Each structure stands twice: as C-alpha cells, then as structure tokens.
Amino acid sequence: MDIQPLLYYISNYVTLTPEEEDFLREHVIVRKYLKGQYVLQQGDVCKVSSFILKGCTKMFYIDKDGQEHIIMLSVEDWWTSDIASFIEQQPADFNIQCLEDTEMAQFQYSNIDHIFEKVPKLERLLRKVTERGLAAAQKRIIRNFSMTAKERYLYFRKTYPKIEQRIPQYMVASYLGITKEFLSKIKGQLALED
Amino acid sequence: MDIQPLLYYISNYVTLTPEEEDFLREHVIVRKYLKGQYVLQQGDVCKVSSFILKGCTKMFYIDKDGQEHIIMLSVEDWWTSDIASFIEQQPADFNIQCLEDTEMAQFQYSNIDHIFEKVPKLERLLRKVTERGLAAAQKRIIRNFSMTAKERYLYFRKTYPKIEQRIPQYMVASYLGITKEFLSKIKGQLALED
DNA sequence: ACTAGATGTTAAACTAGTTTAACTTGATTT
C-alpha cells in the first residue's frame, strides 16, 4: 500500500512540495502487521512513531497485578507510539498490539532529526499533532474524574462510534477504566431506558 | 524580573545564539500576577502559553455540579496553558489561577508563528516540551486507573515533594481526584503506619 | 457435528471512596 492516506492527512496541517513528498516517501517505512502482532512490547525501546494507514491497534499497560489497562485505541489516520520511550529512547512502559491486520507508515527515531532538518514543515506537523494529543489527554483526565462510568461510555460511543464495532466489549471496558462486568451492566441499563 | 530562568531552561533542550536570545527577550512578555488572580478563565480564549519564572498556579475545571477538578499544578520552570484553547483559539474549558504571587514569561498566539519562523529552534523546544507533557499525561491516566488513591498520593508526595508544602491539602485531594475527607483519612492511616 | 476457547451476562457479596454533618484548629480582622 501507498502512503497516500498519510499525505492526505498531512495536507490538513501543512502543504508539502512534490519534492518534499518524495523525500517523505523515501524516509518513511511502510510496514504490515497481522492481527495479534506486537508493534512494541513493554521493556523494549520504542524506535518508531507510527501512522496507521489501515487497521486498528491498542496501546496498553500491564499493572503489577497482571491487569491490562488500555490507554489508547487507534484506527486509520491516528498515530501510535509510546512517546515517553520514543523521545528518551528508554524502555517502554506500554505495549502496542494490532487488533486487526494493520498497515503503518513509520518514522524512525534514528533519522527523525534528519527528516526535520530537511523538511521543517514536518516538525511543525509533529508539533501540532502532539499538541492535539496533549489536549485530548488532558480532557480525558478530566472526564475520568468528573464523569461516571455510564457517562464516559456514552461519551465514547458518541465520539468514536466506529471504533466500538471493531473491538470486543471487554477492551472498551478497559479503555473506560472499568470491569467488563460493569460495562455489561451499564449496557443492560441503557437497553431498558430506550 | 529577567527571563533568565527561561533561558536556562531552554538551554537544556536547544542552544540559542546571543542574537536569538535577544530576539526571544523582545518577543516574550513578562507579566506579574498577585495570588488569587486568574491567568485564564473558562470560556475565554487562551491567548498565551506561559512559562513560570516564579510562583505557583493551578489549572482546573468546574464540572456541571460546580465541583472543581485540578488538572495540573505548576511551579517554577513549568509551562501552563489550556493547550486545546491555545492551538484552536477556541473558548477554554479550563481556568488557570495563581496560588502565590507569580511571574511568567508569556508566548503570545498572535506572534508565535513569527517566533518559530525566525528561530526554528524554539519550535523544536516547544515540540519537545509538548511531547514530554503528553508522555506525562498518558502516564497519569494509567496511574488513575491502576493505582488506589493511597498509592497515587504516595506517588505525588515522592514525585513533587516541594509542591505539597506550598498548597492547601484540599487542592492536593482535587489533583488526586479524591475528596479532601478521604485524603485526610489516608494521611491518618499513613501516620499510624510509620 | 463437536469441542475448545474466547467473549459476554447475571447476580450476590464486597470495598474503595463519597456524602453529610458536626467538630477542631489556626490565622486574620476588628
């Protein structure tokens, strides 16, 4: 597959010349993963920042009791990486695993400075994407504090209607920070209400 | 006050020439606030991104029940802004208020593109700062899901030992996402344990 | 068609954290 979705995505932020597009094409790795494959495992260093061309991934953390907590569910046109591990090149706290067969366009840590130097617009792009990510993370922290589990579920359903259909319900529960049993109960309640 | 703390902070990320430092000095606003003053109010557009030279602020959200939730406590050498409002120039969801007399060096939205154009290193700086912020926010989401209130309090105390002394306990509770009564109980338990 | 494994449901017992409300302590003002 071509990186066309990435080029289209980039065009929402900055305008690249044909030469810059070619440069990008040459410096980005397109990689395919099968459902279930890991893009990153807790403890390894995150060497790439990945843009999803097609497919779906979860980023999750295994806590000291062995429980899985999903930080992020990503589909087409989203980025995924353990950013702390990527920027510091330290062992990752998080895992990234494909929930479907997935194709990604990957920026490598090893040449990202070179890419930014040659095409400063891409640094601007990454800054903007990261700013949006931070804004979203802050709002998520607030939602987790100020909304009940039911309210968070309804927000999730409204905001990401397409993601819910693609993944098992227990992963939605994990993303919402509740048990699968409690989400099941919430869905039961909602079914009665309508 | 001079922007020396900002220049020192920047030197940890990028190296500015004397000319670039002068340019920065001319394009940053140094502003003083008294304890209790608002830097930003919910509903207003966030026009500046502020680096704290001296003092302490809280960024918080008032939910539909009138309850205050603290997203961020910032002291010297930290940044504070409602980043969603700043990048989109949309009404802010958050308030920023000074908990002590505070001095800030402020980047204005109106000339930030100009600053980045003249000194691309500052765009690099802001990208890196934002990346760290995002990494920290993701880890905070995980802590809120995988740790008990007591564990979160101990983590806070260990990680930001100096902040706790500067602010009232009920704000620590709000930052941790619990009631002041429950934090009081936790502290009682910890006092017995030692 | 049958089995196994993964996903989802239900319900009862439980617990972490909230709510309410009364009280204490300390700082500030008059």
Add this chain to the structure above:
DNA sequence: AAATCAAGTTAAACTAGTTTAACATCTAGT
C-alpha cells in the same frame, strides 16, 4: 479578646464500581 473565616478532621451512612463465580453464546478448527 472576641469573632469570623478558611482549612482540616472524624465518623456514620451510603453508593459506584469490583470481585467472584456460575452460566450463556458464539466462533473457528478438527
């Protein structure tokens, strides 16, 4: 010195969400 106000404590009643465990449903593979 009294009065007021903000901050912190304590305890009982409560509730949102967890835990455990048994059962139901759905696939995919043989």
